[in-house]
Amino acid sequence: MSDIPAKSHGRLAVRPSAAPRELMGDRPELAGAWEARVISLVPEVFPGVLGASLTGKALHQGLWRLTPIDLRAFGSGKHRNVDDTPAGGGAGMVLRADVMGRAIRFAMRGAPEDRARWPLVYLSPRGTPFDQATAELFSKADGVTLIAGRFEGLDERVIARFGVEEISLGDFVMTGGDVAAMAVIDAVVRLRPGVLGNAASTTEESFTGGLLEHPHYTRPAEWEGLTIPEVLTSGDHRAVERWRRAEAERVTRERRPDLWARRHDPQ
Numbered sequence: 312m313s314d315i316p317a318k319s320h321g322r323l324a325v326r327p328s329a330a331p332r333e334l335m336g337d338r339p340e341l342a343g344a345w346e347a348r349v350i351s352l353v354p355e356v357f358p359g360v361l362g363a364s365l366t367g368k369a370l371h372q373g374l375w376r377l378t379p380i381d382l383r384a385f386g387s388g389k390h391r392n393v394d395d396t397p398a399g400g401g402a403g404m405v406l407r408a409d410v411m412g413r414a415i416r417f418a419m420r421g422a423p424e425d426r427a428r429w430p431l432v433y434l435s436p437r438g439t440p441f442d443q444a445t446a447e448l449f450s451k452a453d454g455v456t457l458i459a460g461r462f463e464g465l466d467e468r469v470i471a472r473f474g475v476e477e478i479s480l481g482d483f484v485m486t487g488g489d490v491a492a493m494a495v496i497d498a499v500v501r502l503r504p505g506v507l508g509n510a511a512s513t514t515e516e517s518f519t520g521g522l523l524e525h526p527h528y529t530r531p532a533e534w535e536g537l538t539i540p541e542v543l544t545s546g547d548h549r550a551v552e553r554w555r556r557a558e559a560e561r562v563t564r565e566r567r568p569d570l571w572a573r574r575h576d577p578q
Contacts, residue, residue: 345503346376346454347496348422350414351489352393352461354379359493366497369506376454377496382406385413394462403463411458411469418456431475433458433465434488434495438477441495445478449495450502457495459488521574523567525558 349357357379362370369375386393387410394404415431422429429452439445449455458465458475469475480491501507528539542554564571 341373343453344373344376345450345452345500346378347492347499348378348380348418348454348456349459349489349492349496350380350382350411350418350456351459351487351492352382353459353487353489354381356489357493361493361496361500365506365508366500369500369503372505374505375500375503380414380418382410382414385410385417397463401463405463406461406465406469408466408468408472411465412472415456415458415469415473415475422456423453426474426476428453430455431458431473432456432495433470433475433477434460434480434491435464435477436479436482436484438479441478441480441498443498446495446498447502449499455495455499457488457492459492461487521563521570522559523563523570525555525562 351357358367358370358377361367361377366375370377382393383391385391387407392407393410394406397403397405419429419431427448430449432455434457470477478495480494485491528543532539532544540554542550545551560571563574
């Protein structure tokens with residue numbers, strides 16, 4: 312069977328379809344633009360929140376590309392089935408190896424074979440925790456292909472055959488990997504050149520340097536009897552930096568002792 316399904320079963324490299332109208336028109340195809348390809352059973356939900364705010368503006372400007380790929384288009388039989396009952400019995404359904412294999416081969420067309428340049432990732436509760444360091448690695452790649460899982464999971468043979476990297480957003484289970492895929496893309500795209508507009512924004516935030524971010528304040532100077540810490544209005548920039556550093560350490564110790572311990576004992 313060909314990797315490319317019949318046209319009657321829908322487009323594959325669809326443009327974002329749940330976007331503000333201005334994102335549906337022509338966009339520049341900039342050379343070297345980072346690309347996210349997402350294999351999904353619900354490609355119509357993309358770009359979703361990615362089509363708004365700074366990521367949406369960057370998408371419109373062609374600073375990055377989004378290609379949702381309809382898994383159903385690669386399904387088997389008259390009804391384009393994508394799942395089947397678990398081998399050995401049990402509840403739920405499992406995404407079929409043959410179906411996902413065809414989708415992956417299509418999704419990886421034209422992508423570098425070096426996975427450092429183009430990761431192939433399955434969003435899975437059992438995966439390695441996604442963190443800022445991983446987002447930075449992905450941002451330096453040419454693009455990424457994300458598999459948004461559904462049901463009980465994905466046939467293990469696919470993971471082994473294609474060397475799929477499994478990533479988790481946390482110790483909880485969702486109905487599908489599409490929201491998780493959007494979160495990963497958002498975390499990566501904001502690190503790409505020109506997206507935020509202020510490079511300092513990505514160097515002075517949580518997890519940079521292994522610490523959570525310090526508290527923030529702005530006008531009015533007094534609100535409901537609460538005031539801004541005096542050091543922040545002193546004009547003494549060195550004192551401000553010392554305060555922010557001390558507060559970042561305090562917040563990290565209190566809220567994320569795991570991060571604090573890792574910072575002092577990386578082994």
